[in-house]
Structure formats: structure tokens, C-alpha cells
Amino acid sequence: SQPQVVRGAVLATTVSVMAMAATLAASCVWTGIMFPPTDEVTACIQNVPFNASWRDGTVSTIKAVLPSYVLADILTNTGPPANIAVNLHDALDEIRQTEYHRDIDMWLTFTRLFASLHDAHTVITKPKAYSNLVYTQPFKLVVKMVGNEQKVFLGAEAVPGIFQEVGQKIASLTGSEVISIDGVSPITAVNDWATKWNQISLDQGARFNNAIKGPYVTRQIDRYDFPTEPMRYVLRSSSSVPVSIDISWRAAARTPDSTIDISVSRCTVKEKTDLLTTSKGFIHQTSILLDDQRDTTQLHSSTGEWVLESDTPPLSMYTSKDGTTAVMKLTSFSPDNVSDYCMNMDKAWELLEQKAVNNLIIDVLGNGGGYVCLGYDLVRLLSGETLIDARPDKYGAPYDLHWVPELSKGLRLGDQQNPAYHELGMDSWLDPLKLSPVNLSDFVDRGSTGLRGKVTDSRYSSRFFLDCSTDEFEGVCKLRKPKISFPKERVLVLTDGTCGSTCSTFMHKLQAEGKYAKVAGVGGIKLAPLVTSSFAGGFTSNIGSLNKLFAEEDRIQDFPTNGGLKQFAWAELYDPEYTSTPGQYAYREPDIRLDFWDFGGPLNSLYDMAKATFSVNNAVYI
Numbered sequence: 001s002q003p004q005v006v007r008g009a010v011l012a013t014t015v016s017v018m019a020m021a022a023t024l025a026a027s028c029v030w031t032g033i034m035f036p037p038t039d040e041v042t043a044c045i046q047n048v049p050f051n052a053s054w055r056d057g058t059v060s061t062i063k064a065v066l067p068s069y070v071l072a073d074i075l076t077n078t079g080p081p082a083n084i085a086v087n088l089h090d091a092l093d094e095i096r097q098t099e100y101h102r103d104i105d106m107w108l109t110f111t112r113l114f115a116s117l118h119d120a121h122t123v124i125t126k127p128k129a130y131s132n133l134v135y136t137q138p139f140k141l142v143v144k145m146v147g148n149e150q151k152v153f154l155g156a157e158a159v160p161g162i163f164q165e166v167g168q169k170i171a172s173l174t175g176s177e178v179i180s181i182d183g184v185s186p187i188t189a190v191n192d193w194a195t196k197w198n199q200i201s202l203d204q205g206a207r208f209n210n211a212i213k214g215p216y217v218t219r220q221i222d223r224y225d226f227p228t229e230p231m232r233y234v235l236r237s238s239s240s241v242p243v244s245i246d247i248s249w250r251a252a253a254r255t256p257d258s259t260i261d262i263s264v265s266r267c268t269v270k271e272k273t274d275l276l277t278t279s280k281g282f283i284h285q286t287s288i289l290l291d292d293q294r295d296t297t298q299l300h301s302s303t304g305e306w307v308l309e310s311d312t313p314p315l316s317m318y319t320s321k322d323g324t325t326a327v328m329k330l331t332s333f334s335p336d337n338v339s340d341y342c343m344n345m346d347k348a349w350e351l352l353e354q355k356a357v358n359n360l361i362i363d364v365l366g367n368g369g370g371y372v373c374l375g376y377d378l379v380r381l382l383s384g385e386t387l388i389d390a391r392p393d394k395y396g397a398p399y400d401l402h403w404v405p406e407l408s409k410g411l412r413l414g415d416q417q418n419p420a421y422h423e424l425g426m427d428s429w430l431d432p433l434k435l436s437p438v439n440l441s442d443f444v445d446r447g448s449t450g451l452r453g454k455v456t457d458s459r460y461s462s463r464f465f466l467d468c469s470t471d472e473f474e475g476v477c478k479l480r481k482p483k484i485s486f487p488k489e490r491v492l493v494l495t496d497g498t499c500g501s502t503c504s505t506f507m508h509k510l511q512a513e514g515k516y517a518k519v520a521g522v523g524g525i526k527l528a529p530l531v532t533s534s535f536a537g538g539f540t541s542n543i544g545s546l547n548k549l550f551a552e553e554d555r556i557q558d559f560p561t562n563g564g565l566k567q568f569a570w571a572e573l574y575d576p577e578y579t580s581t582p583g584q585y586a587y588r589e590p591d592i593r594l595d596f597w598d599f600g601g602p603l604n605s606l607y608d609m610a611k612a613t614f615s616v617n618n619a620v621y622i
Contacts (some may be wrong), residue, residue: 028262034253035165036260041133041251042228044262045221048103048129054267055106057560059096061543062124063089064556065565068546070402070572071537071584075117076453081587082202086116087454103267104130104226107563111223115199118207119569119584120500120535122199126222127267127563132258135227135249136218138162138170141178141186143212143523143597150526150595152178152186154235158217159252166250176235179242183232187525190216197224201534203587205524206497213366213599220254222563267561304604305611309351312344314370317351318607325359325611326352330378333502334370341374342477349381349482359614360486361607362493365522365599369501371475372539373468379509382516384485392430392465397509397576397583399429399466399538403444403459406546406554411440413551420548424541425475429464438464463574491517492610495532495590496599497524501540504533504583505573511588512577520610521590523597532590536583541570 028044030036066072066088077085091113100106107126114124125131142155154176157163163171181189187208193216194207201207219227230246253260306327309317314335318327328348335341352360362378369375380387380395387395401407421427421440429438444461452458468476499507510517511532524530543565547555559565575586592613596606 029260030253031259032257033260034159034161034256036251036253038135038249038251041260041262045104045130045226046102048262048264048267050100050103050106051264052099054103054560055098055100056096057557058110058564059092061557061559062565063092065543065546065568067404068402068407068541068570069122069568070400071117071119071122071569071582073402073452073455073458074582074585076455078453078585082118082585084117084202085453086113088113108226111225112196114565115197118199118202119537120200121537121540121567121569123566123568125563125566127561128222128269129262129264129266130222130563132254133221133260133262134159134218134252134254135221136162136252137231137247137249138166139174139217140214140600141190141212141217145526145595150187152190154178154233158214162250162252170247173235173245176237179234179236181231181233191525193225200498200500201531202585203497203529203531203534205521205528205530206534208525209496209523209597209599210498212597218252219249267563270558270562304608306604306607310344310347312340315341315344315348317348319351319355319357320607320611323355324357325361325607325614326355326357327361327363327607329363330367330503332367332370333372333374333506334368335374338371338374338475338477345377345381345477346480349484353482353484359490359492359611361610362491362517363603363607364499364503364506365494365496365603367499367503369503369505372466372502372505373476375502375506376466376468376509377477377479378506379513379516380479381482382486382491382510383513385481388479388481391435392467392469393432393435395509396465396468397505397512398432398463398574398579399571400447400463400574401444401461401571403447403461406550408444409554410550411444412442414549416440418548420545423548424545425466425539428467430467432463432465435465437467438462460572488515488517490614492613493517493519493532494522494594494606494610495519496522497531497534499533500535501537504536507533508536508573508583508586508588509576512575518592518613519590520613521593522606523595523599524593526595529587529589530593532588535569536573536575536586537569537571538573538583539569539571540567542567545570 072088075084075086075088095109107130110124111126114122136159138158140155140158142153144151144153154173156174178186180186184192190211191204191208194211195204198207198211198215200210215224219225227249230248232244232246234242234244236242305320306318307321309319314331314333316329318329319325376395380390426440427437430436431438443464447459447461449457449459470476493510495507511519519532521530521532543556543558573583575581575583578586594606594609596609
């Protein structure tokens with residue numbers, strides 16, 4: 001049957017933004033207001049004027065950073081399976097030559113360019129005039145299997161209070177099946193948007209999972225697109241013919257106490273924040289993923305089959321009521337206190353021994369990374385005796401940097417006691433042959449040159465490993481051999497593909513070893529592949545970090561606004577098994593797939609599915 005077309009002020013509103021702008025109040029500031037007037041917010045955004053000096057300064061600073069971006073060369077043509085071909089220098093030159101109508105148009109071009117790299121380590125954000133602000137649809141999307149079909153339904157409020165703001169009548173649509181969005185199937189609509197705007201992963205299944213957690217229906221304006229046209233749904237309830245409905249986007253604050261300030265001055269005011277004030281050389285993660293999934297990686301109350309045994313974020317432990325299975329949930333490898341984390345991980349293994357469980361589920365859904373050694377440590381703990389006391393070249397994987405003349409000069413001529421070396425963890429970088437600290441004065445000059453993408457003379461530093469065997473560095477635990485071990489067939493790691501950065505390091509090493517666990521891919525697009533991890537890239541860096549290593553005359557000028565390239569992939573991780581392939585482009589697939597997409601709700605049913613995959617055997621005690 002043909003859909004019935006419905007129009008109404010509650011569900012769709014056509015607004016002339018330019019007419020609104022003519023009568024707009026001078027102030028574009030809202031404080032403590034969850035839902036500022038969408039028409040006024042839109043007009044304010046569209047009235048921030050294009051500034052050619054901002055464009056030129058932003059392009060110049062990004063171009064100065066690009067030689068240090070370790071993936072820039074290979075991205076000119078990655079080949080399969082990523083099939084990305086982006087020449088960043090040419091694309092930036094085109095931006096520099098373009099006169100934009102408005103500031104937002106320029107920043108959307110920058111955002112779209114870097115999203116096309118699908119590298120969540122390399123993050124560009126718009127200025128703070130566009131921060132603290134989202135444009136949202138009223139509903140979350142619910143994905144589930146109905147028979148053999150993957151279907152999409154309208155779910156709960158996308159943002160608290162949105163139903164009341166829009167009108168409670170709209171809440172009656174909750175539970176309706178979504179037949180199409182903007183003329184295509186909902187799966188296709190989400191996938192198309194994620195492919196264009198979501199940089200979280202090279203894999204469409206992982207991008208899909210991330211998008212349905214929130215970004216698709218609630219767009220952060222400083223990071224994604226700026227939707228102004230209503231979204232057209234074709235919906236069907238259980239007892240009705242399909243109905244076509246246009247639903248407008250609503251402006252909303254990211255949190256109720258946020259201040260939205262859409263002004264030229266807000267674009268240029270910079271807080272005095274040093275991005276590298278503490279010893280974070282071992283921490284590798286992305287704020288993009290952590291922001292997107294902050295609400296979806298919280299611990300859920302224990303109900304039904306599962307009992308919460310300990311809650312020490314980012315680590316928590318559950319056990320099944322029948323005593324056969326435990327769940328180790330790790331929302332990140334980035335604890336606020338590393339010593340506490342190490343102690344809590346010891347207690348987690350003691351709990352496994354005390355409970356004498358047969359099976360272990362490790363949940364790394366949405367794990368955005370953290371201290372890299374904590375990722376390697378988890379593989380070592382799972383290995384029993386094999387890797388606990390192994391050398392760094394056995395439990396780890398090699399890294400390198402792109403050769404940059406300014407870095408070479410800075411290290412050759414710099415003070416060997418430069419505290420930045422420790423801040424960046426460089427005193428833990430080990431020569432692959434001697435397994436002793438690299439000679440920082442020459443190791444970047446002793447690498448190789450070869451073809452990367454379309455670049456025939458791409459030059460890299462010597463490779464190195466990380467020293468995770470000592471607790472002298474922040475982010476390292478002193479490991480103790482667990483008194484219980486599990487064979488591969490009774491350890492199942494749950495991933496939605498967005499397990500990233502350090503979590504990806506863990507996953508690559510785990511799967512390269514191939515003998516400590518099985519991996520279950522959760523969610524994704526039915527009948528399409530799903531990778532087990534994303535953005536493996538290695539270490540991240542930023543302008544502040546580079547300038548601590550460069551000679552004074554070579555330091556990079558800051559961005560003209562408080563927008564720009566906030567971090568980028570600096571060191572490259574290689575796959576532990578395919579050592580000539582950067583981990584970023586070494587796709588690994590799960591052993592099994594589990595049909596589950598309710599990442600923001602109770603995980604009991606997912607754990608039930610995972611538990612059902614185990615056979616009945618006993619754990620091995622040492």
C-alpha cells in the first residue's frame with residue numbers, strides 16, 4: 001500500500017532562516033537552556049561570517065603538521081580493503097582557493113575531508129562557537145532481528161525532555177517500524193551518513209554500530225554535519241498502513257548546564273590548556289569515541305541471570321547465577337588511577353579463581369583505548385605462563401614514525417634530558433635487536449624508505465617496541481601470573497568493532513596469537529562483514545607535543561581559532577602477525593557473530609547469548 005502523507009506543526013516546520021535573521025536579537029548566547037529556539041540557533045550559525053585569514057591560517061597549520069601524520073602517505077592510495085585515496089595536500093590547497101559563503105560552510109568542508117580518512121586518531125573539530133550544541137531528532141533508533149530480517153524501529157527519547165519539548169503527541173510514534181528514511185531503507189540511511197561523516201572506523205559495520213548509539217540522530221555540530229532539512233520517515237505500526245512523516249531537527253544543549261555561545265569572539269578565545277601537562281606517553285585513545293559513547297558504556301544494574309560482583313570503572317565484574325561464567329567488562333584502558341586499576345585487575349583474577357567459573361566473557365564494547373601497556377597486559381594475563389615473563393618483542397608489536405626533518409634535527413641537537421621525552425614515553429622505546437632504549441639522537445634517521453600509497457620515497461624511522469615489563473613508567477602494571485587459566489574455547493571477547501586504539505592493539509595481538517580466546521562480533525549490518533577493532537594507528541600527538549621536540553625556529557604556529565586538528569596519528573602500529581602491514585589496514589574478522597544492537601540498554605541478553613556459546617568443561621588451575 002502507498003504511504004499516507006501527514007503534515008503538521010508538531011511534526012514538521014518550515015522556517016525561513018534569512019527572514020528570522022533580520023529580526024534576530026544581537027545575542028546568540030544561551031545558558032542553562034536545554035532547548036534554545038532552533039530557528040534562532042540556526043540563524044546565528046549561518047550568520048557567523050567567512051574569514052579568509054582563518055581559512056588560510058588553518059590550512060597552513062594543518063599542512064605544517066601533515067609531515068608528522070604517519071598515515072598521510074599511505075592514504076594517497078591505501079588499496080584494498082580500505083580503498084581510500086585522499087591527497088591531503090591537494091585537498092587543502094583546494095580549500096585555500098575557495099571563497100565560502102559562511103564560516104560553517106568552510107568548517108563543514110574541513111570536517112568532511114578528515115571524516116573521509118576514517119581515522120579516529122586524527123581529529124578535527126570546529127571552533128567552540130559550535131560546541132556544546134547538538135541538532136537532534138526526537139527518537140533513538142532501535143535495531144533488532146525480526147525473523148531473518150534486520151529491522152529498525154523508533155525508540156525512546158534521543159535527548160531527555162525532547163518529547164515534552166516537541167509535544168507529547170509525537171511519543172505515540174514510539175515502537176513504529178521505520179520503513180524508510182529520506183527515501184531509502186533505514187539501514188542504508190544510517191550507513192550512508194556514517195560513511196560520509198563518521199570517522200570512527202574503516203569498517204561500515206563498526207561505523208553503523210557507532211552511529212546508532214547516538215551520532216546519527218543527535219549530531220554534534222562541532223564534529224559532524226549541520227542538518228537543517230526535516231528528516232522524512234515512512235513508518236508503520238502494527239495496525240496501520242505506512243505513514244510518511246517529516247520531523248524537524250531541534251537544537252539542544254549537550255548538557256542542561258551548557259553555555260551555547262555562537263559568536264565570532266567565541267571562535268578565537270583560547271583556554272590556557274597544555275595538551276601534554278602530565279606523563280601520558282603510554283596513553284593512546286581518542287576523545288571522539290569516548291564522547292560518543294560516554295552514556296552507552298556505563299554499568300547497568302544487574303538483573304536476571306547476572307550479578308554485579310565489583311564496580312571499579314573502567315573495570316567491572318559480573319558472574320552468572322549458576323556460577324559457570326564470569327564477565328569482565330572493560331569500558332576503556334584509561335583509568336583515572338593506574339595503580340588502582342592494576343590492583344583491581346589482580347582482584348578480578350582472584351575473583352575468577354574464588355568463584356571457580358568455567359567460562360570467561362571479556363566485554364570491550366565501545367572501548368576507546370588508553371594506556372597501551374594495559375592492552376598488552378590483558379593478552380599476557382590470558383596467555384597463562386606463555387607471555388607473562390616474555391620479552392617486549394614477544395608480547396608486543398613494532399611501531400615507527402614518519403621521518404620529518406624537524407624531528408630529526410630536534411632529536412639530534414636537543415637536550416637528551418628533555419622532559420618531553422619522558423612525557424611522550426620515548427624513554428620506553430626499545431631497539432628491536434638489542435631490546436634496550438633507542439638512541440634518540442639517530443633512531444629516526446636509521447629507518448627505511450619505500451612506496452606508501454602513491455608516494456615512492458616515503459621515509460620512516462627505525463622500528464621500535466614498547467617496554468611494558470617495568471612499572472617505572474606511568475600506565476604499566478607489575479603483572480602477577482593468575483592462578484587460573486582458560487583454554488581458548490572458553491574465553492569469548494565481545495566487540496562491536498569500535499574497540500579502538502589500545503583496545504585495537506589488544507585485539508590485534510590476541511588474534512595474531514590465535515590461541516587464547518575466540519572473538520564475537522556484536523551487531524553491525526546483517527550479512528555484511530564486521531571488523532573486530534578500529535583505528536589501530538598507534539600513538540597520537542598534537543602541535544604542543546611536536547613543538548616540545550622541535551627546535552625553536554621549526555615550531556608550528558597555532559591555529560588562528562580554537563578549532564582545528566586537535567590530535568593526529570603520530571606513530572604507526574604494525575600488525576603482530578603481518579608485520580609489513582600497518583595495523584590500521586590489517587582487517588581482522590570475528591569467529592562468530594551475535595545479533596545484538598541495544599548497546600545503551602541492559603546487556604543481560606547479550607551475555608546470555610555469549611554464555612550459550614560455551615561447552616561444559618572446567619577451568620584449569622595452576
